[in-house]
Each structure stands twice: as C-alpha cells, then as structure tokens.
C-alpha cells in the first residue's frame with residue numbers, strides 16, 4: 001500500500017500539503033483574498049445544505065456520467081485552471097492533467113500555467129481545455145487563443161473575474177512572487193523542507209511559460225497577483241467578449257460568473273456554457289459563494305445551458321449538492337493541487353476518493369444517476 005493510499009479524504013491531502021510545503025507556498029495555495037470571508041463561505045454554504053434521501057430505488061449500479069454539449073463524460077468532474085502549479089512540485093500541472101486524463105476528466109490549462117500550451121498538449125492524451133486571462137494586448141490574446149486551437153484544445157474558458165489581482169494578504173506578508181526571488185525567510189523555509197527544495201532545484205525555477213517574453217522581468221518585489229494584475233485588461237467589456245467569441249470556433253465557456261443577468265447576457269452573446277466561480281475566494285472578498293448563486297442562475301438559463309461550478313468543492317457530497325442545485329459538472333482547484341504534492345499518484349488518489357464518495361453518496365441518497373438529480377434532493 002503506497003503512502004497516499006492511506007489518505008481517505010481531500011482534507012487529509014490538505015494536511016499533507018501543510019506538512020510538506022514551505023508555509024508561504026502552502027498559504028499561497030490554501031489562502032484567499034482580504035479577510036477570507038468568501039473563502040470561508042465557500043465551505044460553509046456547502047456544509048449547510050441538507051439532503052432528503054429516497055429509498056427502494058435500485059442503486060446497485062450508480063451512474064456518475066454527465067453530458068456537456070451532447071458529449072458524454074464518465075464523471076461529473078473537471079479540473080479548474082491553476083497558474084503557478086510548479087511552486088508546489090515541478091510538473092504538478094502535468095501530474096494533474098495525466099491523472100485526470102486517465103479518468104476522462106477534462107483538464108483546463110491556465111494562461112498562467114507553469115507548463116506551456118504546446119508542451120502540455122504533447123504530454124497528455126485526454127480532453128484539454130484552455131483558460132484565457134484577457135490581457136491588455138489583444139494581439140497577444142489572439143496569439144494565445146490561436147496556439148490553443150492549433151494544439152488541439154477543445155474548449156476555451158474565458159475567465160472574467162480577474163479585472164485586477166485580488167488582495168491576497170498572506171502572499172503580501174510572505175513575499176511570494178514568480179519567478180521566485182528567494183529572501184532569507186524563504187531560504188530558511190527551504191532548509192526546513194529539503195525534499196521540496198531539492199525537487200525545485202532539480203526542476204528549475206517555475207516560469208509562466210505561456211507569457212514568457214510578454215510579462216517582462218522587471219517587477220522584483222511584486223507579488224504574483226499584482227504582477228498579473230498590472231497586465232490585465234481592466235477595460236474588458238462586451239465588445240471585447242464578442243471579439244474573442246469570433247476568434248474561437250469551438251466551445252466557449254465563461255468562468256467567474258455569479259450574477260444571473262450576466263449569465264443570461266453571456267449566453268445571448270453566444271457563450272456555450274457558464275462556469276460559476278468566485279475564484280476559490282481569491283478575488284472579490286465578500287462575493288457570494290458559487291453554490292449559493294447557482295439556483296438563480298439555473299433558473300435564469302433554463303435546463304439546457306451547461307453550467308459548471310467551482311469554489312469550495314472538497315468532497316463527493318459537495319459534487320452531489322452542486323448537481324442537485326443545477327450544475328452539470330463540478331470543477332476542483334485546490335483539491336487537485338493538494339494531491340499533486342504527492343505527484344501523479346497523489347492526484348490519482350484524490351480523484352479516486354472523490355469518485356468513490358460520489359458513487360457512495362448517490363447510492364445512499366437513493367439516486368442512481370448523477371444526471372438525474374435535482375432540487376427535490378435538497379431539504
């Protein structure tokens with residue numbers, strides 16, 4: 001039995017990450033913006049939901065499959081885009097993508113990934129989606145989209161909740177930036193976490209491969225969030241959205257939506273799906289949780305538009321609650337990255353835990369198929 005097989009929950013992996021990572025890296029992943037009100041709500045609002053199980057429904061073969069745009073997926077999980085993954089472990093994003101591919105789970109590569117668009121496409125055989133942060137330079141945005149299209153990414157995810165970088169107080173205190181600029185404190189943390197440090201030294205300092213050359217290298221002392229923030233297109237508006245929609249011929253999903261009116265307007269502007277997210281509590285502190293925003297958005301869009309959700313999903317029961325509230329798929333961010341602390345085997349174990357929890361939860365709720373659960377499951 002490998003060491004990760006003994007871990008039985010995503011929270012166990014979070015504790016593993018807390019032990020194995022330097023404190024400032026753990027806090028970069030685990031933390032949120034401002035007073036972390038939204039970060040806390042993301043958990044509290046899932047925890048508050050109670051279910052009313054059904055009985056005598058023959059749950060001998062639970063069906064976890066879901067459909068998005070008449071395509072069937074074996075599970076209702078998706079991997080959320082995450083930048084800077086290599087801070088956790090070199091190749092963490094490849095580890096996550098490979099573990100996801102083995103289960104047919106779509107992997108969303110971030111604009112700010114530490115593995116570039118083309119390198120990821122070569123490393124993984126599975127459904128790949130590309131997430132775009134809209135930067136000030138539209139020639140550059142267009143190049144990114146074109147690279148993703150040429151490399152075979154099937155779906156474009158446009159993130160719209162990063163008009164500026166969130167105020168991540170832990171990162172400000174910890175002096176976290178990428179490329180890493182080691183301070184005396186980081187060196188001490190590194191000495192106290194030799195396995196992490198050796199891997200980082202062997203893997204090379206993490207880089208934002210997709211934007212190398214564009215972001216420049218002049219911002220010593222700026223945190224990651226501020227560094228990205230300075231290059232973001234805060235003027236992003238509906239005309240810009242239509243322009244990007246025109247560039248991309250495939251499926252386009254908009255991530256970071258919480259308002260029902262926005263969701264409806266985006267679908268009217270030819271978005272193919274809406275991805276509810278508050279960025280895992282890392283952006284607007286005080287924002288509503290995605291799970292609380294979901295019923296109104298499902299109501300506004302009707303049953304046919306695919307809705308994805310992330311922010312706070314840590315258990316299979318959260319996925320079931322999201323499904324019952326109207327989501328077709330649930331995306332995980334930190335859960336996958338905590339798994340990646342133990343490499344691909346760790347991510348595989350995290351996915352196995354979540355999928356077992358979903359299967360078991362469907363059985364105990366007396367609901368044989370994920371695709372058929374609805375609001376009547378919720379008390």
Ligand SMILES: Cc1cc2nc3c(=O)[nH]c(=O)nc-3n(C[C@H](O)[C@H](O)[C@H](O)COP(=O)(O)O)c2cc1C
Nearest residue numbers: 080081082083110159279280310311312332333334
């Ligand atoms: C370390 C880290 C990096 C992230 N980077 C991005 C990113 O580059 N693009 C993006 O759209 N969202 C990014 N996010 C937000 C995630 O896509 C997702 O919305 C969030 O993690 C979901 O919440 P959860 O971590 O509670 O599952 C990041 C989140 C984390 C934890």
